Amino acid sequence: MVNRTDPRFAPRAETSTGAVPKAGMRFDAGLRKHMLSVYNYMASGVLLTGIVALLFSQTQLARDILMGGGLGMWVLMLAPLGFVLALSFGINRMSAAAAQATFWAFAVVMGLSMASIFWVFTGASIAQVFFATAAAFAGLSLYGYTTKRDLSGMGTFLIMGLIGLIVASVINIFLQSGVMQFVISIIGVLIFAGLTAYDTQKIKTMYLQMARMGAAAGDGLKKTAIMGALALYLDFINMFMFLLQLFGNRE
Numbered sequence: 001m002v003n004r005t006d007p008r009f010a011p012r013a014e015t016s017t018g019a020v021p022k023a024g025m026r027f028d029a030g031l032r033k034h035m036l037s038v039y040n041y042m043a044s045g046v047l048l049t050g051i052v053a054l055l056f057s058q059t060q061l062a063r064d065i066l067m068g069g070g071l072g073m074w075v076l077m078l079a080p081l082g083f084v085l086a087l088s089f090g091i092n093r094m095s096a097a098a099a100q101a102t103f104w105a106f107a108v109v110m111g112l113s114m115a116s117i118f119w120v121f122t123g124a125s126i127a128q129v130f131f132a133t134a135a136a137f138a139g140l141s142l143y144g145y146t147t148k149r150d151l152s153g154m155g156t157f158l159i160m161g162l163i164g165l166i167v168a169s170v171i172n173i174f175l176q177s178g179v180m181q182f183v184i185s186i187i188g189v190l191i192f193a194g195l196t197a198y199d200t201q202k203i204k205t206m207y208l209q210m211a212r213m214g215a216a217a218g219d220g221l222k223k224t225a226i227m228g229a230l231a232l233y234l235d236f237i238n239m240f241m242f243l244l245q246l247f248g249n250r251e
Contacts, residue, residue, distance in 0.1 A: 034207045034225060035145070041100075041229030045107040046236055050130075052111025057118035066116045080110045087230060096222035103226050110237070117244065125249040132247075133240040140193055141232070144200030155198040161191045181245065188242035196235040203228035 056062045065072040083106035091099055117126060144151065165188055172180045206224055 030211060031204065031207055034221065035204065037222075037225040038203055038228040038232065041103065041226060042232045042236070045103060045229060045233045048104065048107040049111040049114065049237070052108050053114040054118060056112050057115035062112075062115045063119075066113075076109075076113050080106060080113055083109060084230070084234070087227065091223055091227060094223070096219040096226075099223050099226045103230060106230075107233070114237075114241075117241075119251065121244060121248040121250055125247070126244065129244045129247055130240060133236065133243055136193065137196055137232075137236050137239065140196040141200045144197035145204055147197070147201065151198045151201045154194060155202070158191055158194045158198060161187070162195070165191060185242045185245040189239055189246070192235050192239040192242065196232065196239070199228070199231040199235055203231070 065076055067073075083102060087094075087099065087102055087106070094102070165184065168180070168184055172184060203224075206228070207221075210221065210224065
């Protein structure tokens, strides 16, 4: 039975040339535009984080804060989590402009907190791992976008694995076990690789649902794009950090 709310079955309007555009083509164009917006936000956020991290790492202030071990270090390390929570729980009360500003602020703070990687790892290995992460991310995201398989069940499993990973990482802060860190890094790469495909499909599915309800426009769509970019950004950054732990050459 045809769903009359599905934009693919919406009444067709003639163009100025008399041709009737296909609804499916308009539908697909909207999805492509939305996904491009998500990827643009995500890539710009990653680029901003990298620039801020590199510049901040060259200052004495960064060393004073991140190597001081005091309150300032913990504030800077935990600040990105605050922005993630603010976006996750406050997005419905924000305007699209406010959500966008919060996302950029998060990318900046994330860069400040990641500055220490330039003291620990060589620049060449950071670049190599970054491009390897980018290639893996592109392939995994493409799979999530194109696959016909429902990944929602896998997503539940991955979220449970992520919670376990966080608990293990906290425990290892006190144990300082190299073997445990190695295992955590391997599992972390696998979890965020899976989440990349899962989140991409979820972003696509959310757009399709909004389109069927006639809500794929305006501030709501822009905020959905920002939240999708945030999810993919976190997948990318975490996969990069775990791969760096595994393959980065230390100074």
